């Protein structure tokens with residue numbers, strides 16, 4: 001890693017082969033913006049809001065005019081992205097670091113062992129097995145035990161219902177918070193539809209904006225894994241397993257997600273979210289350049305990292321080999 005005012009450069013010494021990567025100072029890297037759209041997100045405890053203090057005496061639970069801001073927890077977001085990354089490795093025939101500690105108190109005794117036979121290795125086992133302390137790509141990106149932070153910095157998404165207060169360059173989104181109150185009613189005829197219990201649910205609607213990710217070290221295979229994981233999450237967004245908050249937490253949301261072209265300037269990124277403006281010719285040219293050259297190179301770096309000299313990363317299960325090659329490079 002480089003420090004000071006020097007712009008960071010890609011670290012490729014550990015990979016075989018040469019890669020045609022974009023100039024770092026002409027890209028958003030080491031930052032990546034995820035374009036994020038969710039119609040309805042109910043992530044359980046994954047939302048914090050300012051409704052108790054900022055709205056104070058003006059807050060009415062059922063008033064649509066409450067302008068509540070808040071954050072979507074990075075834990076919810078991270079678990080979802082990590083799950084996509086694990087799956088990409090598993091599709092490639094690798095195992096990924098299990099996200100849980102082996103001695104944790106699992107509700108079902110055999111759940112950990114079962115996971116180990118289905119595409120996971122014990123958390124950190126990759127470090128003990130290797131001759132460096134690097135571990136597998138998931139271990140490096142998301143971190144391991146206590147003293148090993150991930151190379152991927154994951155922030156919360158800050159949201160506001162007021163579009164003019166949303167800064168997409170800071171990983172913010174327009175979204176509308178509501179606390180839903182529901183009477184769960186009996187369906188038994190004898191009860192005549194009596195309420196059984198009252199349920200309260202925090203939800204965020206019409207989420208639209210960015211999630212800002214930053215890499216602490218600029219390894220091209222990290223970028224490759226994130227690109228493939230985001231592509232997988234987007235194409236599988238309606239399956240329960242890949243819903244945001246669906247696999248390991250309560251609640252869920254179907255997220256349309258993509259990586260904002262890292263070749264865009266800040267002005268161009270803002271333009272993506274300006275409903276009054278379309279993409280410029282320069283942006284379209286950058287899209288072509290990204291799709292035709294750089295995206296494949298990052299994926300190739302991932303292939304190189306995970307499969308050794310002559311291995312090959314298979315096409316994701318949702319996009320079988322030869323089905324539609326054009327789809328693969330889409331942002």
Ligand SMILES: [Zn+2]
Nearest residue numbers: 097126136139
């Ligand atoms: Zn591992």
